[in-house]
Amino acid sequence: MPQHERVQWAQLRVGIMVIVSLIVFAIAIFFISGQAGFFTRHYTLKAYLSSAGELREGAQVRLAGIGVGNVVRIGISPFDDRRRAVEVDLNIARTFQKQIRSDSVASVETVGLLGDSYVDITRGTAGPAKEDGGEVRTAEKADIAAVMQNTNEVIMNLNNLSSKLDDITSQIQAGKGSMGKLLYDDTLYRKMDATVSGAQALIDRANRGEGTVGKLMADDTLYNRGVSTLDRLNQVIDQVQHGDGSLAKFISDPSAFNNLNRLMTNGNTLIDGINQGHGTLGKLAKDEQLYDRMNSTLSHVDTITARIDQGQGTLGKLSTDATLFNNLSASSQSLKDFLADFRKDPKKYLSIKLHIF
16 A cells, blocks of 8 residues: 555544544533434424523533423514513423423422522423413512622621620620629629528527528417417308308308398488489488579578678677777776775675765
């Protein structure tokens, strides 16, 4: 074989090997990317989302977690509804067409927490299968960015709380505040120790029978008195039960109840008569003439009192004018002087002159 032909054959073999390697590499990439195969027929379904988020063209489409196709296009939808703002075309192998029905739901999922996004479709159980170009219902999950933002806010709040707790712990360790005093100041311990010692001393005294509590615990006198009181109480109860004494009569004799019942009936009758205006008490309670007369009398009394205060009339003169008081005082003094003079010389006033014609 000439040298030229050997070189061409060697080059041809190298080229064939490169082509075969590229084909194998492409097949491997195809299977890794989740495609069903080169010769598998596909059909397209549409899904509508409010936002594409991290979903990209070429992302895997899964049916109940199994790869069945990929996303071929992501674009703005022709609808005005915000919930249908993004249109996603899903290229799915026809071998799974009967598994995607009218009750299937597509949602955007994420591999792990920060992994790639993919479309997952639930397996349908009712209704007809989706045809080529049909629409599959969607259920949107919480946006990972919003979740991360909320998580960051929670972490920031936790950091602030941790800082505040550190400050509080530092103050407590420094013996500041009520908790710091409670943990690091031995004043409370000493007071509690003194309290416990005092309580122990009281208990010791009580055990020795000293004091009121000790008497109650060690002396049987109170117990004996209590038993005696209970015995007497039992005797009284026994007497009541056997009909002895006034209390027993009141409890066991129906005449007392009948008398009390009649008394209550008469009282109710009396009260009804008063409410109806019968009798003297009824007139006092219901008739307004008595009130008017009393009011008029009080008005006259007020008028008389006012005139007396103003010095009008005899009572007014007696109440406000000092002349009568002075005259009475002078008369009293004159009478007093007369009586004194009479005691000294009664003949002066008892002499009798007899004239005979």
